Amino acid sequence: MDTRSECIDLIKKLVRPLTPVATGHPVHLKPVAVNAVIFDLYGTLLISKAGDVGPDSAVDDEQAFVQALTDGGWNREDIARQAAGGIRLYQTEIKKGHQERRRQGSLYPEIDILQVWQRVLSALHLVPEHEQSIRKLAVSYECRTNPTWPMPGMLETVATLKERGMKLGIISNAQFYTPIIFEVLTDKSPEDLGFDPDLTLWSYLKLEGKPSPVLFEHLNSTLSLQGIPPDEVLYVGNDMLKDIFPATRAGWKTALFAGDRRSLRLHRNDKRTAGLQADMIINDIRQLLQIQRK
Secondary structure: OOHHHHHHHHHHHHOOOOOOOOOOOOOEOOOOEEOEEEEOOEOOOEEEOOOOOHHHOOOOOHHHHHHHHHHOOOOHHHHHHHHHHHHHHHHHHHHHHHHHHHHOOOOOEOOOHHHHHHHHHHHOOOOOOOHHHHHHHHHHHHHHHOOEEEOOOHHHHHHHHHHOOOEEEEEEOOOOOHHHHHHHHHOOOHHHHOEEEEEEEEHHHHOEOOOOHHHHHHHHHHHHHOOOOHHHEEEEEOEHHHHHHHHHHOOOEEEEEOOOOOOOEOOOOOHHHOOOOOOEEEOOHHHHHHOEEO
16 A cells, blocks of 8 residues: 555544634625635634644644554554654754744744654664655644544535635645645546646645745736735735735735634734734635635
8 A cells, every 4th residue: 555545544544523613703704806716724624622733733642642643553662652752852943944944034934843753763772664654644643633524514615706706726834745645525626627737736745834925926827827916815814914914015915814723823922913904804605705806
């Protein structure tokens, strides 16, 4: 069995249904006409118990650390005593990765989670038995610390927007397992659901995380080649700083998704979001079906 298939089987064993937790945030529905809709993933298209992905997600968990290493093929008795130290190493390596990217000039750095785990394992003198061991470890730890499930109405909304001829894309903080988890949860790849591969950006591939303008400028260039100017784009996300702030600066229309208390991020005390308002505020992804093509 290849590594990807093993990761898929592992994800299937670990995912469980989730339901959104109401926020009570006011809704602001406004008629919008656009030709492209770009989505955030965690906390928008997917319910995310932590509200983000990988290094930006849930509080690290020693039990999850041990279980993930066990899923990767390590002996449970050999690793249980190293769990606390392993978590500290994991957090340290993430910080070091961010610092290195900042030294290289990135304002909003992203790391490659596989490199982080490789350094952690090396420091703990835990040699992976197979190449896929590290990938299975990373997948297991993510699924255990940041459970996800499709947002209610997500598949229906995406399918309807596609039928209307909307260009669909994704900009998401992500790691290698993000599109695999998405495919397991929806039974289809992002492309099969209607997301244009040229309009789909995963942060780990660029080593840039939201709200980096690099990601949004890249998509603006691609959209321009497809004949779509910035004012014909709607971006949908759950985070005022990581989603609404950079999308507004890119010249896009914006919709704040306020449908789950676990993932709604308003950043009221951040000067970058001072006075910032989304064009729409929705608490059900199906409310996007009121938008029309321009």
